[in-house]
Amino acid sequence: MALTPQSNEAFLREVDEELRREEAIKLWKRWGIVIVAVIVAALVALAGWLWWQSHRKNVAGEQGIQFNQAMDALGNQQPDKAAPILADLAKNGTEGYAALAKFTQADIALQKQDLKGAAKLFAEVAADTGAAQPLRDLALVRQTLAEYDTxxxxxxxxxxxxxxxxxxxxxxxxxxxxxxxxxxxxxxxxxxxxxxxxxxxxxxxxxxxxxxxxxxxxxxxxxxxxxxxxxxx
Known part of the structure; x- marks a missing residue:
């Protein structure tokens, strides 16, 4: 029995869909594991990034409290209490608080007339590309003041x-x-x-x-x- 144009079109469409299904199955068998691995890796990376952002926020909050404690100690004329806090932040702090801690250490050294030690710390802050530019500029000015006579x-x-x-x-x-x-x-x-x-x-x-x-x-x-x-x- 001859196929009518409508039935012929439907038949061709079914054949085409079947071929597409077979092609899709072949592609899945060949690349399915790779695709799944890429998706999983992307999800893991996203989860890691979100965790890191949250972690950095929490750490920054904790370091902000530490820095304020050091400032309070200095305000109360307790430099010995502030010194270990500033040393820890300068070494282990995030970019912002590490720079602030070093700058404060440098100011303390300058007050003690330790010009060489102050200049070294100010220079480190001035060269720190992770620090805010106004702080870096001020550190450069302070470094130059400390070194001026030399x-x-x-x-x-x-x-x-x-x-x-x-x-x-x-x-x-x-x-x-x-x-x-x-x-x-x-x-x-x-x-x-x-x-x-x-x-x-x-x-x-x-x-x-x-x-x-x-x-x-x-x-x-x-x-x-x-x-x-x-x-x-």
């Missing part, structure tokens, strides 16, 4: 060049050290110009501006009059 003036200028610019949070301190370095190189023109700019910058702390006004005057730059002219204009 550094060549050009080294100071080159090191602080990115920070000794208007608008940078550390412009006052970095600019002042840079200006003194110019003075040590007998570049009175550059030193006077920078002192004058610092004196006229209202975002610079008052104590630094006051020193800058005095130094600018010594170098022949009337920063006070220029500042008044700027306001009047």
């Amino acid at each position: 550094l060549q003036p050009q080294v100071v200028i080159d090191r602080l060049r990115p920070l000794a610019v208007k608008g940078n949070p550390y412009y006052g301190t970095a600019g002042e050290m840079t200006a003194v370095a110019h003075l040590r190189m007998n570049r009175r023109d550059l030193a006077g110009r920078m002192f004058g700019e610092i004196a006229r910058d209202e975002n610079v702390p008052a104590s630094i501006r006051q020193r800058a006004v005095q130094m600018a005057g010594v170098l022949g730059v009337d920063a006070v009059d220029q500042a008044e002219e700027k306001k009047a204009g």
